[in-house]
Amino acid sequence: MTSRSRGKASGPIGRSRGNGEGAAGRSRGNGEGLAGRLRRNVPGVAGAVIVALMAVLAVVGPLVWGETAGRIDAAHILQGASPGHPLGTDNLGRDLLARVLVAGRFSLLLALAATLIGAVAGVVLGALPSVLPRRGARLATGTVNALVAFPGLLLAMFTAVVAGLGARGAVLGIGAAIAPGFARLTQTLAATVAGADYVSAARMLGVPRRRILTRHVLPNIAEPLILNLTQALGGALLGLAGMSFLGLGVQPPDFDWGRLLFDGFPRIYVTPEVALGPAAAIALAGIGFNLLGDALARAAARTSVPAGEEAPPAVAPAGEPDPGALLEVRDLTVTFPGGVTPVRELSLTVAPGEIVGLVGESGSGKSLTAAAIGGLVPYPGAVTYAALRLGGRDMATLSDKELGTALAMVFQDPLAALNPALKVGGQLAEVAVVHEGAGRAEARRRAVDRLGHVHLPEPARRAAQHPHELSGGMRQRAVIAMGLMGTPRLIVADEPTTALDVTVQGQILRLLRELVEETGAATLFISHDIAVVGELCDRVVVMYAGRVVEELPADRLAAGAAHPYTKALIASLPALDTDRSKPLAGIPGTQPAPARVGPGCAFAPRCALATDRCREERPVLVAHGPGQRVACWEVK
Template identity: 80%
Template structure:
């Protein structure tokens, strides 16, 4: 709720839901007696000063009955939602832990229920359970369960393949415990957010059941029952049906608006706004006016205190290519995502400073930040198919950048897209612009993604392992292209890779990461012979060359990098794998200067 966007739909949804809750609390005590008061002299009246919505067949005030019915209507909707969510979550989570054959049976059942019309399913269940509130609640609950089951199934599938679930299965942990301990807690938040929207659907469904005569029966009444009672008079005194109809519609709209707002708030990445819990960032100091990118004390935190990136600091100057290297899982890609505002929810980005092109991103509004990132930052990812929509032509996707961020016309944007494709040495750029991504080779797609970044005038290019999936010849062409683009445009480049040989060929400066922290930073010309941190040395030693003895096993680093959840808060994270580790390594070393443009975080730096 704290991240709820201050937009008119979000404010309206929150206001309506709050009003409904207040009405449910105060309605029966304030208007309950008036709602039950029988007045033989005021039977079946229309709107009047005394009865704004008219009266029913016993002379009872319909406005009071609408206000009092709010508690019963919302209570039934809440119960219905919980029943539907409970059934759906169990059905959706079972395939993640059941044997394959049993899981397929459950999945097929869910698919069949999703395809079955919800209203018919609700009516069928209600008839079996019996007329009245009980039957309506069970009917609508069963009807909304398949939606929860499909959502849970999708979310659980992303968790079921995790190593910790496989380990739990291997250790013989009971399936019920795997479900309640390992699967459901990791998908709980989106399911809880979906409850708000489901509440609105349940409210409308219950009103529909009562309107059809299958729901709440006299003497009880909810909004749907009041609408049913007044519908026979709608052509004579329409106001008697107007009150419950408006209540149902407004409540449904309110819950849906609030649910949408909560979902959007949950999916937003938190911009760097200062320190997070348990973190004391280093002093920010004075900003570097020459730097295109300046990051200070940047951290990325996930629920449970997991921090894949820990107090990272780096700068990139205009025209400079800085390499960010380390093993997989060291936090390189999350660092790039944090700079570009792309850390997925529920990740939280925090830091003492994050400046791009001289502007502090933490001080900008959402609109200003989006505009700055859209025009000053270009990102090139490892898989170009993840950046290009396979259903759209390449030229149209590039043109969209100029239309959205630069206000260009379609014709101008199209012309610039063709020009940019030619600029990255794509043959026949006009022809390539009319093709879909799958019609291009991997190297051509990567060039197209680079061209997309050049549609504006980027001051910073972030290339996240852009050559990993390419063969050696195309890889060299892409590296040469990045060097040309940086030299021609003067853009700073942050090149991310796990291949230290590629970084040594392309970059001007190298930043080495391990377990989320920077352990060494040095000029590229010192990389081969001047590296001082044991981890950097080990990375270099693991590279074979033409003189490597092929009769011996390839050099490797013993052990494995700790997962983000296992990184020690105190001590050197590399100590368990380091041949130079001493008792002093129980204390975490700071990054200290070791010469011009050279910093190392190691107690045994001179060893």
């Protein structure tokens, strides 16, 4: 049972609460959009206001104060602050306040040029390792590593000196200093995309490397790179001001904020206001761009639909909470760009102390349902629902502390769920420290106690070991113990026994049953093994192509299943008396891809009972006996 503090690591789940905002019918992925999230971020609003003012100043500054900034007045040379010149004058008697206001346009244009140069160079260099042959990729990677290790200021100064003093040299220098950061970010992002199946397929088809880069790699990593531009713009502004202040940037008669600071610095002890004006402008602009960039990045990280894509429409509210359900899910839908919808209007409930099995073939949407409940749907997925409640409360309104102690998840691979660099006891203790504010000594004592609670032999010794020193069954017990570090009211177990042998699998199943009986937690048990589900669970929910096709009590699974798909799953289970001379029973055909589910029953192409109505009209779940619902036109 894990949290999201290290991907799939440490403790009951502590969800990032960017997915969803609390009202029924919202989208957990992109309910209010990037702009809505940004409006609620006070630093982000402040940054946006500052940047907007700077943009306005860049447009109107030279038009309004341009003449004043260039007017020479021999009678007022090197004056301090006065009513006529609030920031004083320079060595030609020109008004410094007007020059600061006019210099905004040149400063921002230079910063924008340097940022674009650095971004383009960095993106190209960082993306090359993902498409070049092995030797070329190593060379590009080594170049990126060397540039990142080189101090940025020295790189900028060296480039500026080589390119020549002045604005052009400073822009090229700052661009060169920015490029390594973009290259490293691009390299990291591209590495996650380069291993995707669609990139491998493009390579096998002989698609040119340049086309792979521009069509398959860069579009999928564009958003974080674009967001990074805003912060890089603030850094470029500060860097260019620093170059001009050192005498390596803008040269007279041109001027930017850094040049004005350079000219006013010798007088700072006599008339400090002449230097404070450009210094304040530089600081304010830098702060504004960095605040806005940080807010955009945070807002985008909490948005599951990329820019330009519309989130799925929110469904209608589901009404009052079900008083008998601890977990209540109504019309849950998970959508990815391109019309891919692996989970479609799923509804289910789990009562306290009840184990509900979610079963279906691989690709039916079971694991994504679990991820949506825990707020773990990967980018760029969007989650919508009419209701998603835990104990009658919308899960989006629960604080991280409340959710971190009330919801626990068990994943299929315990080795992936545990951080290999940390000891098991430390990972368990972190849950109590983060979610409950326990001291480290108390948290470690509780970790050892919980390891013993799940029947892990020598719990004190196991707590001091790393995950690779434990067997698969021991690791799974340790992951379950993480959930018990809090007080889980809901356990979501996503195929927790698939990677284990039959003997250990039985032990883990018995342990889960013991924990449910002891704690009274509601449990959603996800598996593709209908035999295991029938043995462990109280109620079974059968999924096919993202939809629930049948729901029934577990004790009626073998004899009372009504949907043709459920019957086919049961018939495909081998038994001790199965005739080995005959081929194993199976289901003909394959499950449709999430983007290719038609308007009718998704199982119709594989169903012997299918009619024209089945192919054209989707059946809805209707009652079929006590505690049973079936979505099939042919079941009466």
